[in-house]
Amino acid sequence: MALWALAGLLIVNFAVMANAPLDLPTQSFMASGTGKVLDAGAGSGRSALMVLLARPNVKVVALDKFAQEFGIAGNSPQRLESNLRFANVANRAEIKEGDMREMPFEPATFDGALSAYAIDHLGRGGFRTALGEVKRVLKPGGEFLFLTVNRDWYVRIAFPFMHHGYFGPTPAVDRWSAALKEGGFDIVETGYSPGTLYILCRKKAE
């Protein structure tokens, strides 16, 4: 038990990096280096910080409903703001409270969007609705970076009882790629980092 706990602790802190800003999984996302990006389900800011730190000329709008769900205690705009200030990037970020299934933005507002471990929480119907909203608020050709939990060995050891991540008969990358294509996106790139599957896609021309 002690060894398992130690392995879990090391994985959470040094592989999955659950308490630090994420590393951008692909340099292809927002490679132009400028523009306005939506983070759908920003939470405490790990994913918004990932983009703000990797792309110093990009602005991020961090959208979240800030409900105390999924065991996330203290999820609030204040905590997000203090994390952005601590990282010295608050001047390039805007925090917006709202539901990603009914986004408070005009069509074609953003050059890029991402959702990390958030849009995939919404069930099949909620996912479709929120993905439709991502598509609506993206400019033509806009990029969408999707990150979800991948039940690799890191996750199986550190979070053996977590009911998150896809573990059906089809490989998760095929299942999520199909859902993104069905939602009007072309797949650009897929890949993995510890505990994570990412899919970079682009809004299809209408």
Ligand SMILES: C[S@@+](CC[C@H](N)C(=O)[O-])C[C@H]1O[C@@H](n2cnc3c(N)ncnc32)[C@H](O)[C@@H]1O
């Ligand atoms: C697991 S956290 C991920 C937070 C952050 N993206 C990260 O990588 O650490 C999921 C976030 O999605 C938010 N969320 C869930 N459903 C939402 C919805 N319908 N609209 C907006 N935010 C939502 C939750 O409040 C939570 O902050």
